[in-house]
Amino acid sequence: TYYRHHRYVPHFYRYREHSANTENLLPEVSNPVPEVVQPGEPTYPQIPEVFHPAPEVIPPIPEAFHPVPEVVHPAPESYHPPAVHQPAPEAPSPNMSRVFYGIMFDAGSTGTRIHIYKFIQKDPVELPVLDNEMYHAVKPGLSAYKDNPEEGGNTIRQLLRIAKKTVPEDEWRRTPVVLKATAGLRLLPEDKASALLKEVRDVFDESPFFVPNNSVSIMNGANEGVLAWVTVNFLTGHLYSNTRRTVGILDLGGGSTQITFLPKSRKTVQSAPPTYIARFNMFNHTYQLYTHSYLGNGLYAARLATLGALGADGLDWKIFTSSCLPKKFREDVTFGGTTYKVSGIPDGYAGYKLCYYEVMKVIKGIVHQPYEVKGSSIFYAFSYYFDRAVESGLIDSSRGGAVEVRDFKKRAKEVCNKMTKYRAISPFLCMDMTYITCLLKEGFGFKDNTVLQLAKKVNNVETSWALGATFDYFRNLNIH
């Protein structure tokens, strides 16, 4: 089953017309025959096996022509099912097409989201296919409940109700539910973060779903970058093409930002700090990626850092000002459960140049420039890159699209120099657009003409680390 829509690869249909037997060229996936349950014997959730023979005769295809992938579970060479302490329900009949689900919660700094993935295994020797994703988000994120974890737990309960409506009842007990928290919880004091995680775990335990060991955790930054890279390269069909071509990813969250790509040049690896290189196994292949997550450089954290407010807790008398904000603007802003008073500079100057200097403080000397980023890799940019490009009118929200780094710069100048015009959209738009421009150029070192593919979804699936994390759950990718 191929996806019917492919918004960001416009030549997809042409490729399919030219290649009638594409399906045969895709990797094969096979599940073990489900075990027959003996009465009284504990059983475990069926975890699909994936076999991935090297595709032999795939002709080299230009980047934009890749078919949409069918494989849903990248297969590492060896896989050991995790110890499971909960009996799973009976296995389905081997003759029946098998549907299974995975529930992944993304506890981000600015919101909590649920991704419910439905996979179909037509028969034990055929490919399981990612059939669809059900996605829902609530705001604010868990960290906003740092002093009231029970209320934070209620947001999870609310999202689990959607899961109960989406996953058929007879699948509940075998459907894993996992939550991974990102920058919001990383930025909290450990005791506050642990209390929130414990609350979530309790809510999971009272749910009818399968709660694996370690199902509630704070994910580390390297995994966040790698798993988003896996998602995007899977959805764009790059993971098992023989071109060895992949796309890089740029993820701009509220609290942290990630850059991940597959280096072509050895110099990139050699000149990177050792912790910026991550390896993992997939399709019998070890990938070595350049990846880093900058904590405090997400869009909302960067706003506060630009204002000099990040970490300045308890200063409720102080007003933090910036020339990136409209002169007469004054408001309370809340991030990570702390509220700050911010304003423009009423009798001062505002505009792009001054703003650029301000945001530069948050980036210069902090963000590493990979050796290779000036090269020719394609980068997919999503999360707040996408949202701000839409708000500022650079792209259409339903279609996304390609922009050059210089387009962000041009639009940032326009927004900052006409703040009143854009104020209704967001008083922070000048600061955000300038920050994005500065991060791309001064931070990562992208050239003005580097093309970024902006996407919120690819083939109707959210571009986020959550799908990659679901693969990692089913087939340990051994990220190290």
Ligand SMILES: O=c1ccn([C@@H]2O[C@H](COP(=O)(O)OP(=O)(O)O)[C@@H](O)[C@H]2O)c(=O)[nH]1
């Ligand atoms: O499945 C998802 C998950 C996140 N986002 C976007 O990612 C950004 C939020 O990042 P987050 O709050 O997770 O920040 P982090 O904790 O990663 O810094 C926002 O633009 C969300 O709309 C999204 O579009 N789809």
